[in-house]
Amino acid sequence: MTNLISDSIRDDIYRIVKIIPLGRATSYGAIARSIGYPNHSRLVGKILSNIIELDNNIPAHRVVNSLGILVAKNNFASEDKMQVLLEAEGIVIKNNRIVNWRKIFWDPFEEL
DNA sequence: GGCGTGACTATGG
DNA sequence: ACCATAGCCACGC
Numbered sequence: 001m002t003n004l005i006s007d008s009i010r011d012d013i014y015r016i017v018k019i020i021p022l023g024r025a026t027s028y029g030a031i032a033r034s035i036g037y038p039n040h041s042r043l044v045g046k047i048l049s050n051i052i053e054l055d056n057n058i059p060a061h062r063v064v065n066s067l068g069i070l071v072a073k074n075n076f077a078s079e080d081k082m083q084v085l086l087e088a089e090g091i092v093i094k095n096n097r098i099v100n101w102r103k104i105f106w107d108p109f110e111e112l
Numbered sequence: 113g114g115c116g117t118g119a120c121t122a123t124g125g
Numbered sequence: 126a127c128c129a130t131a132g133c134c135a136c137g138c
Contacts (some may be wrong), residue, residue, distance in 0.1 A: 001126055004135080004136080005134095005136090006135075006136075027120085027121090028119070028120055028121090029113085029120065029121060032120085039120095039121095039134065039135095040120090040133090040135075041119095041120040041121065041133090042117095042118055042119085042120050042134075042135080042136070043118090043120090043123095043134080043135060044119080044131075045118075045119030046119070046135085046136085047119095047120070047134085048119060049119060052119095054115070060119085060136095063119075063120080064119085065120065065121080066120075066122085067121090067123055071119050071120085072119035073119090074119080075119060076134065101113090
């Protein structure tokens, strides 16, 4: 039988992304660390791209890279959708990057 | 079992 | 602040 890591952590990722507060955002690495797989930030993004296809309600736009840069734009319906969704929550974006990232950043660990 | 890939990250210049 | 580089490792050929 195959025992893929991606299968075992999919639900954890889903659950965490679901509770990212409106107007805040977190990173792939932060999520990976919070679920006990600190070296799998890449996998988090990959799984997120799968999840968004099944549930367009999940706030996947609130996940960016460790610098606050929107690196997932290609996975949304339109090129500017991710940015539009974030700006609609009051998040300011300049040159593809979240302004005041330190303040906007939400750490999943603080929710445990 | 090797190899390329990726919604990544840390570090150094 | 920007860019390059190396490290990372599951996953799908």
